[in-house]
Structure formats: C-alpha cells, structure tokens
Amino acid sequence: MAQHNRRNEILAAIGRAPMLSVGAARIIDLAARADHELDDIIDLVKNDAPLTAKLLRIVNSPAYGLLEPATSVERAVSYLGENTVVSIVLEETLGPLLNRPLDGYQSAGGDLWRHDLRVAIAAKEIALLNPRRCQPDTAFTAGLLHDIGKSVLSGFLRDEYHRIIDELMTRAIPDYTAGEREHLGIDHAEVGFTLAENWQLPEIIRMVIRHHHEPALAPEETRALVYTVHLGDILAMMGGYGTGTDNLFYRLDQSYVDWLNFGPGQIGPVMLTVEEKFTETLQVMQLR
Amino acid sequence: MAEIVIGVGGLGASNSKGTTIKTYALGSCVAVVLLDPQTRTVGMVHVALPDSSIRPDKVASLPGYFADTGIPALLQEMRRCGTRGPQGLIVKLAGGAQIMDQNNTFNIGKRNALAAKKILWGFGLAPVAEDLGANFSRTVTLSTDTGVMTLSTPGRPAWHL
Numbered sequence: 525m526a527q528h529n530r531r532n533e534i535l536a537a538i539g540r541a542p543m544l545s546v547g548a549a550r551i552i553d554l555a556a557r558a559d560h561e562l563d564d565i566i567d568l569v570k571n572d573a574p575l576t577a578k579l580l581r582i583v584n585s586p587a588y589g590l591l592e593p594a595t596s597v598e599r600a601v602s603y604l605g606e607n608t609v610v611s612i613v614l615e616e617t618l619g620p621l622l623n624r625p626l627d628g629y630q631s632a633g634g635d636l637w638r639h640d641l642r643v644a645i646a647a648k649e650i651a652l653l654n655p656r657r658c659q660p661d662t663a664f665t666a667g668l669l670h671d672i673g674k675s676v677l678s679g680f681l682r683d684e685y686h687r688i689i690d691e692l693m694t695r696a697i698p699d700y701t702a703g704e705r706e707h708l709g710i711d712h713a714e715v716g717f718t719l720a721e722n723w724q725l726p727e728i729i730r731m732v733i734r735h736h737h738e739p740a741l742a743p744e745e746t747r748a749l750v751y752t753v754h755l756g757d758i759l760a761m762m763g764g765y766g767t768g769t770d771n772l773f774y775r776l777d778q779s780y781v782d783w784l785n786f787g788p789g790q791i792g793p794v795m796l797t798v799e800e801k802f803t804e805t806l807q808v809m810q811l812r
Numbered sequence: 813m814a815e816i817v818i819g820v821g822g823l824g825a826s827n828s829k830g831t832t833i834k835t836y837a838l839g840s841c842v843a844v845v846l847l848d849p850q851t852r853t854v855g856m857v858h859v860a861l862p863d864s865s866i867r868p869d870k871v872a873s874l875p876g877y878f879a880d881t882g883i884p885a886l887l888q889e890m891r892r893c894g895t896r897g898p899q900g901l902i903v904k905l906a907g908g909a910q911i912m913d914q915n916n917t918f919n920i921g922k923r924n925a926l927a928a929k930k931i932l933w934g935f936g937l938a939p940v941a942e943d944l945g946a947n948f949s950r951t952v953t954l955s956t957d958t959g960v961m962t963l964s965t966p967g968r969p970a971w972h973l
C-alpha cells in the first residue's frame with residue numbers, strides 16, 4: 525500500500541491550515557475547564573469589542589423579542605448562553621474550514637458544521653444525564669470540534685472514497701476510518717488531533733478528537749467525555765446529519781455502558797430533544 | 813415541476829401531474845410511501861421514532877414524527893386528495909439505516925420499520941417493496957406521474973424502488 529500512503533503530504537497540509545484566533549483559543553481553553561462559569565465567559569467577551577457588538581446585535585434582533593434592548597455584555601451572554609457564544613466564536617474563526625464543501629466526502633458546504641452542531645447538542649444532552657462524570661458544556665465544545673480533521677483530509681479522499689465504499693459494502697474493512705488509514709496512511713481523527721496539537725487545544729479536547737471512534741483507547745481520566753461525544757456522533761448520524769460518503773460506517777463501542785448512564789430507553793427521547801434544540805440553535809445562528 | 817420537500821416528522825400527498833415529493837437523508841428514520849393507482853395519488857411520511865408515547869405533547873404539531881401517529885395522519889392526507897380508504901393502496905418503505913453495532917442497542921431504524929409494518933398491518937396493508945437497514949443514509953424522491961421512488965446516498969449512483 526506504499527503508493528497509497530500519503531501521510532507525509534497530509535501532515536504537510538495540516539501545517540498549512542489556518543491558525544486559530546486568540547479569542548477562539550481562549551474560549552476553548554475556558555470551556556474545557558471543569559470548573560468554569562458563565563462569568564468567565566462574560567469576562568472574555570468584554571475584552572473582545574467586535575464579539576461584544578455581534579452578540580448584542582443578535583440578542584437585540586426582533587426574533588428575541590426583548591422588551592428593552594440589552595446593552596450590557598452580561599445580559600447578552602446570559603440570554604444567549606455559553607454554547608451559543610462558543611458556536612458563534614468558532615464559526616467565525618473556523619468558518620472557512622467548517623463551511624466549505626467536502627469533495628472527498630461528497631458533502632455540501634455547511635454539512636460538516638451542521639453535523640458538528642448536532643453532535644455538540646447530542647453530547648451535551650448525554651452529559652446532562654451524567655453530570656458527575658462529564659461537564660455538559662465541555663461536551664458541547666468538544667462535540668463542535670471532534671471532526672475538524674475531515675476539513676483537511678477531504679482533499680485527499682477525492683480519488684479514494686469509491687474504493688473505501690466498495691470495501692465497506694463487501695465488509696473487507698471494519699469501518700470508514702480503517703479505509704482512510706489504508707488508502708491515505710492516516711484517518712480524520714488523527715488529522716484532527718494533529719491540527720489540535722498545532723493549535724495547542726486543551727488535552728481533553730485533543731483526546732476527544734483523537735479517540736472519538738475508538739473511545740476505549742482514550743486516557744482513563746478523559747474517557748467518560750470521549751464516550752459521550754462518541755455516542756453524540758452516532759445519534760447525529762442516525763438523525764440524518766452525517767457528512768456524506770462515510771455515512772453510518774462507524775462502530776458503536778458497547779463499553780459505553782461502563783462509563784455512562786444512557787440506556788436504550790433514553791435514545792428516543794434524547795433524539796427528539798436534540799432535534800428541537802438543533803432547530804432553535806440554527807435559528808439563532810442565522811441572526812448573526 | 814413542483815417539488816414538495818418533507819422534513820423530519822413531516823408528511824404530504826399529491827395527485828397533481830409533474831409533482832415530486834422528496835425527503836433528505838433518512839438515517840435511522842423511515843419513509844413510508846403510499847400509492848393509490850385509482851386516483852393516482854402518492855404520499856409520504858418521514859417517521860423518526862416508533863412510538864408517540866414518549867412525547868404525546870409532540871403529536872398535535874408533528875404527527876408524522878412517530879410511526880403510530882404518522883401513518884394514520886398520512887392516510888387522512890391521502891383521503892383529502894380523493895383516496896377512498898386503505899384498501900387497494902400500494903405501500904413502499906425506505907430508510908432505517910443503523911450504525912455498525914452487532915447488539916442492535918442503537919437500532920432505532922429497525923424498530924421504526926417494525927413499528928411502521930405493524931401499524932400498516934392494522935389497516936390491512938403490507939409493503940410490496942422495501943429498501944431498509946444497512947449503514948447508509950438515503951434521500952428519497954417520489955414522482956406522482958410514475959409512482960417510482962428514486963433513492964440516493966452520497967458517493968454512489970441512484971437506484972429505484
């Protein structure tokens with residue numbers, strides 16, 4: 525498979541990917557801390573004038589129907605909530621990566637971002653059922669970033685995805701990431717992890733990105749969160765929000781039961797809640 | 813050419829010429845399609861979950877979300893287009909994909925398909941064609957002129973049912 529191994533070329537492309545803005549790096553650092561509070565987010569927004577202006581514009585749009593216009597950062601951030609603020613910041617800085625069409629996955633512009641949002645919302649819902657094991661807002665932010673590697677790997681998959689699909693249909697390979705590794709020498713989880721290293725993202729977020737398709741390999745202290753995003757990812761794909769050719773060609777790791785309280789009876793209700801919150805979040809994001 | 817797009821939990825029927833009914837990316841959801849050769853009416857509901865008992869409050873606004881309420885609602889919509897009753901309707905099913913999981917813990921797709929069949933059975937109906945399961949999401953387009961269902965998934969040529 526040496527002729528198909530384009531690992532070095534891909535690592536070089538990761539090095540050319542855009543850097544994260546300072547504001548985005550700060551908000552991700554904050555969101556990854558187990559003990560962070562909304563006040564920390566407010567302080568951060570206060571030091572960022574363009575972001576403050578943008579958040580005020582959103583809360584004061586007619587859709588929010590505020591009786592009196594919000595003029596303070598405190599009020600704007602408490603109306604919008606941490607997750608929406610993080611989504612707005614990340615979409616602003618990573619938009620060019622997250623919103624472009626992924627030819628190698630045959631998915632349209634915006635599909636990856638919608639998938640990420642859906643996973644973030646689902647991961648948070650699962651975390652809310654496990655509050656002592658998993659910080660819900662950290663789960664949300666990790667969900668938004670879990671598939672960032674696809675944005676770089678896509679360009680290299682254009683001539684390979686047909687073969688990967690054929691191999692999956694004949695069950696010659698166990699899942700889509702195995703196809704990526706076989707044909708390109710690296711999968712989207714490792715690409716994302718390397719990107720996250722370059723961006724110096726917090727350890728816990730890096731581990732989610734690296735192990736979201738094989739959570740059992742994550743370091744023990746991060747495993748509950750990695751399983752949470754693993755399941756959130758699966759619920760998003762089941763809900764019809766995947767990213768294209770990879771479809772639902774991923775494995776469920778049954779050992780989630782050792783790490784999370786999430787029974788079969790909770791799948792339906794959580795899927796419905798995710799559907800509702802996703803629609804609400806998209807509406808807010810459109811107000812930008 | 814008119815196109816009716818059905819969202820998650822949505823439903824619709826039509827007998828006007830040149831119309832297509834389309835639903836995107838079914839995932840574990842199931843599209844139940846009804847065809848009436850008498851009045852040339854076609855209808856579709858995009859079912860997301862088997863049973864409305866988990867959230868009865870949702871039924872009034874989105875009956876199509878659940879198999880048990882979606883199929884009766886679609887039959888009603890078909891009657892609005894002139895269809896007489898369940899007898900004589902042709903049924904097709906598509907969707908119900910699943911993640912790779914031997915234990916079927918997360919197999920909502922299979923449960924959706926089973927629930928749909930059970931409800932249809934109650935009306936004396938059974939599918940003549942189905943494209944269910946596997947690990948890929950399906951987009952379905954239905955033509956009022958021919959009653960043909962076209963299915964597609966990213967990266968592969970479309971096929972018919």
Ligand SMILES: [Fe+2]
Nearest residue numbers: 670671712736
């Ligand atoms: Fe992934």
Ligand SMILES: [Fe+2]
Nearest residue numbers: 643670671757
């Ligand atoms: Fe994903």
